[in-house]
Amino acid sequence: MVVVVVFVPREAADRVRRAAARAGAGAIGNYRACSFSAAGEGRFEPQVGARxxxxxxxxxxxxxxxxxxxxxxxxxxxxxxxxxxxxxxxxEPAWHAYETLGLAEL
Structure with a gap:
């Protein structure tokens, strides 16, 4: 499994969650569209050439x-x-992905 993490403005979070779920993310056993969210502050300074x-x-x-x-x-x-x-x-969204270990790998 892979965990995909993305940082998104609060007002767009549901749209991003739905898109990820439609693409196949968030399936755990008999559940679909599972996700975890935590609030925070995104900080950045756009540079010349940015839109x-x-x-x-x-x-x-x-x-x-x-x-x-x-x-x-x-x-x-x-x-x-x-x-x-x-x-x-x-x-330029901030995101990352990392592989996880399942019970068989422990």
Whole structure:
């Protein structure tokens, strides 16, 4: 399994979660669209050449964001990340993915 993590403005979090679930993320046993979210502050400063959705070039910005995490089978991970990025409102979304260990690997 892979955990896909994305940082998204609070108002766009549901849209990103739904896109990830439609692409195959969040299936755990008999449950679908499972995710975890935690609130936080995203901080960035757009540079020359950026086209920020929020904020202005050259000015520091703080945004109320959610960290959204969902599990996905390894073969489906690229499709999920592509769906997350397509649904995300930012020009350059912050995200990462990491592989997990199951009970058989422990």
């Amino acid at each position: 920020p959705t929020i904020g202005r070039v050259g000015e520091p910005e703080v945004v109320d964001e959610m960290r959204v995490e969902m599990v996905v089978p390894r073969p489906d991970a690229r499709r999920v990340v592509d769906a997350v990025l397509a649904a995300h409102p930012y020009e």
